Amino acid sequence: MLRLVHTRLVSHVTTPLRIPTTATAASPSRLLQLPFHHGLSHHISSSTPNDSSSLTVHFLKKSCGLSSEAALSAANKVHLKTTKNPRSVLTLLEHFGFSKPDITRIVTKRPQLLLASPDHTLKPKLDFYQSVGLSGADLARLLSGIPGLLLWSLAKRLLPNFNLLKTILHSNENVVLAVKKCPRLLTSDLPNVLLPKIESLRDYGMPASVIFTLLITHPKSLVKAADQFENTFNAIKGMGVSPSTSMFAHALGVFSRLPKSTMEKKLENYLSLGWSQEQLLGAFAKHPYCMTASDEKVRRNMEFFAEKLKWGPAYVSAYPVVLSLSFEKRIVPRCLVLEMLASKGLVKGDVKARHLMMGEKKFIENYVIKYEGEVPEIVDAMGGNKLGLGGWEKRSLGVDGYEHLDST
Incomplete structure (x- = not known):
């Protein structure tokens, strides 16, 4: 069954998509035209004199905040004969709002930047990023993650x-x-x-x-x-x-x-929970993010749905968004609220998927604010502070909202 589902998920269609090739292939000479600042190459050497090495390590540790181990590693990639240019680089980064930890991360990943021209290589790029709306913390986060963007x-x-x-x-x-x-x-x-x-x-x-x-x-x-x-x-x-x-x-x-191995594991997890091929394909088509929820989260949510709400794969696959909802911060509190209201005869019917998928503001208005005068404890229940549902709410997953892949 797993092989059949995986074949359906990753097989080619009869008329496959074809990406057109470009009219002109990249020539070897074009490939050699690297867009990096060429003035860096003669400064970088793997063989460093003792005095230069000592100066480099000292500067990396004291001025850039690198650890001894990181400084020694960086010193294998760049050596400083003078600290005049590196200090100008640090001053420029500080001027653009980079914190000391930001600068440490940048230098650790790309120490060669210390030898780049502040005026001709770095500042034009920083001005550009700032002009298009990347500044402050956003710019620091981007460039400390990929400092090569400055080259x-x-x-x-x-x-x-x-x-x-x-x-x-x-x-x-x-x-x-x-x-x-x-x-x-x-x-x-x-x-x-x-x-x-x-x-x-x-x-x-x-x-x-x-x-x-x-x-x-x-x-x-x-x-x-x-x-x-x-x-x-x-x-x-x-x-x-x-x-x-x-x-x-x-x-x-x-x-x-999703790597193929990860997809296969997730498919196997769903099938082990009693899902059919058609239910799995249908759920993915409606809510692809059901494939990014962790296996533990899917199993725990499905266990709760089956035992407490009497929802089977047929029902859940029709509303697969519920698989991505936080168990602790969304599913349990809302079920607690609805259970309390039902016990007082204030709402009728069973909990439905729409109750869990409803926006936070609307749910609070319709089921908390509306009834808190008659059932004041629902306020605590909404915050997860009320015992009930057989202790289900005490199982913490530590996940809020939808579980999507990151964002890297």
Whole structure:
């Protein structure tokens, strides 16, 4: 059964998606034109004199905040003959709001930046990032994670890529949202990596609004290798998810980030809980994020649904969003509230999936504020402070809201 389901999930459709090849292949000379600041190369050496090595390690520890081990490792990548330029680099980063921990992370990952020209190499990029809306903590977080973004050519790569993305996403704010999720959008060869995929998606009937959603929510799926992208696209299309719906964008994003082994394990988990092939495929098509919930979370939620609410796979697969809800912070408190109200005859009927999927504000207005005068203890129940439901609420999962893949 597992093999059958997995085949349905990852098999190709009859007419597979084909990513067009670019008209002009990259020549060897083009590949050698790296967009890095060429002035760095003569400063970097693996063989360091003793005096230079001592100066380098001392500066990395005292001025950059590196540990002894990290400083020794960084000193193998760069050596300082003077601290004049490195100090100017640190001053520049501080001017742009980088904290000492930010600078430590940057230097640890890319010590070569200490030898870059503050005025000609670094400041133009920092000005650019700030001008498009990346500043303060956002900029520090981005560059401390990928400090190499300060070494790519502004004129040949960063600015052209940003402008290309803006033609699709329409505003600086939207481009920044996508870049935060996938910094590679700024450094990849987008005309050859991104545009052919978008062209193929349009040819298959994906409207601009869905492409927009895909690029904003799951941009990493669009910078994967062409063959990986084709396989993922064709598998989801073969499951019957229409490319014209926004759900296709979410399914593509989720599926492209799950390794085959992880997907197989998750499928096996669902099947072991009594789900059928059709129920599993249907649930994924409606709510792809049911595949990102941990196996433990799925099992615990399903156990609760079966024992307390009498929901089986047929019902849950029709409302798969409930599998992504927090057990401790959403499911149990709401069930407690509804159970108390039902015991007082204030509400009728069993708990339904709509009760758990309802927005927080609406649920509180309809079931807490409305009845707190008659049943004041529901306020405590909503906060998870009231015992009930056989102690289910005491099982902490430590997960809030929906469980999605991160965001890296």
